[in-house]
């Protein structure tokens with residue numbers, strides 16, 4: 247009897263080992279493995295024409311897919327192909343435009359590993375080594391079933407690409423690129439922001455610092471200033487970029503975070519780093535050579551008003567480091583990141599049906615680590631997913647439902663968005679239908695203060711989250727209404743930034759708007775408390791009715 251039990255446990259262990267074995271991820275994609283793919287690596291610095299060359303190949307193909315790391319990039323490729331007369335579908339987490347076309351522009355996370363195409367483009371491949379998002383690039387590199395797969399990115403990715411392509415049995419071809427226009431480090435640092443000039447982009451590493459730079463620059467009275475940072479919705483980012491690019495609008499200087507490094511076509515003459523370190527969520531750390539080059543490389547764009555680029559800093563020490571980084575190759579990529587698919591998590595859940603999603607996520611990681619030793623793959627960081635899954639663990643959701651909520655674009659540290667996710671999931675679990683009424687309203691007028699602008703941005707992210715969920719759950723009704731409201735919020739955000747700088751305010755006015763912002767925040771908090779209370783009452787009444 248005891249021996250039998252031991253055999254059963256042993257069999258269960260080896261089954262668990264088999265389903266959590268991530269050591270040969272190329273084998274997870276039979277459609278791609280059934281093709282003899284040619285992988286063409288377009289490698290070179292920023293602004294060297296890599297994406298342009300790969301897109302030419304995509305245009306010429308009978309069918310194809312472009313995978314970009316940002317919605318902005320997917321939109322641009324969609325617009326470029328469509329406006330040149332080539333029909334193109336668009337697929338991102340929050341958009342589906344199905345034109346019935348043979349070409350598709352998508353975000354890397356959304357790339358199909360089932361539909362065979364002639365040509366695929368996988369842009370910014372160096373992101374395969376990003377510990378949070380790299381899994382999507384690994385999946386696309388291994389799994390997109392294209393006869394020719396063009397990958398574009400930093401030459402630092404080559405050794406890793408060689409290793410992976412050797413495993414998939416595909417053929418690798420390397421094409422090297424040089425910058426289309428020169429990029430040089432300035433001879434002297436910038437002594438003061440009063441010296442910024444037309445075409446300058448001043449870089450800081452937080453939303454708050456970017457707005458502080460904008461205020462300081464506009465305070466000198468010479469230039470109006472556009473802004474670009476990660477928390478700004480992508481369409482508002484694009485509007486700011488085109489305002490900056492258009493001559494004679496007065497908005498001829500840009501204050502930006504490192505979000506400027508990717509996805510926008512900008513006519514920047516000079517990049518000015520106000521710092522060479524950033525807070526990465528846990529600690530302040532120095533920028534890597536690759537990060538410095540990615541941002542500095544935005545200066546000077548082939549075919550723009552400023553083809554020649556200059557990069558500088560605000561201290562002699564930073565300028566010295568910057569100049570050295572521009573001469574150095576980026577650090578070679580060490581690992582490609584990966585995560586299990588939902589199907590793999592469900593198989594493990596079959597072994598432990600009483601476990602909730604957070605326990606399954608941890609179990610999978612523990613069991614899979616051994617299989618990754620001695621490979622070039624590493625288990626990706628999934629702390630945000632884990633935090634969201636934990637927040638939702640008490641709700642009556644299937645593993646599949648909990649998983650979908652947990653991978654939504656809600657940052658657990660972004661309080662209004664995390665609260666909205668909890669509300670949406672709670673309403674979904676208890677009522678089965680989530681109407682747009684579940685979205686709380688903040689101010690819906692032009693922001694008169696930084697705080698109000700922040701609230702508009704948060705409201706936009708909440709609307710975006712609803713739309714993302716609506717593409718995965720039929721229960722989210724009223725997506726058109728939310729899309730309209732989201733577009734209105736983007737326009738308001740853009741208009742607010744434009745007019746905020748125009749208003750020269752007295753100290754008294756600034757204090758008044760800060761006071762008002764506090765009141766708005768308190769009102770929102772009260773609304774939130776009331777909604778929570780209302781839902782709790784409804785649930786309680788529901789239980790009581792059922793009991794009776």
Ligand SMILES: Nc1ncnc2c1ncn2[C@@H]1O[C@H](COP(=O)(O)OP(=O)(O)OP(=O)(O)O)[C@@H](O)[C@H]1O
Nearest residue numbers: 291292293294295296297298299426511547548549
């Ligand atoms: N052969 C070309 N003819 C005309 N324009 C080109 C050509 N090659 C590149 N360009 C233009 O030069 C700019 C930079 O090219 P591209 O975006 O392909 O560079 P990249 O190497 O992918 O840079 P990054 O991705 O770092 O921004 C783009 O505006 C692109 O349209």
Ligand SMILES: [Mg+2]
Nearest residue numbers: 296297298398
């Ligand atoms: Mg590119």
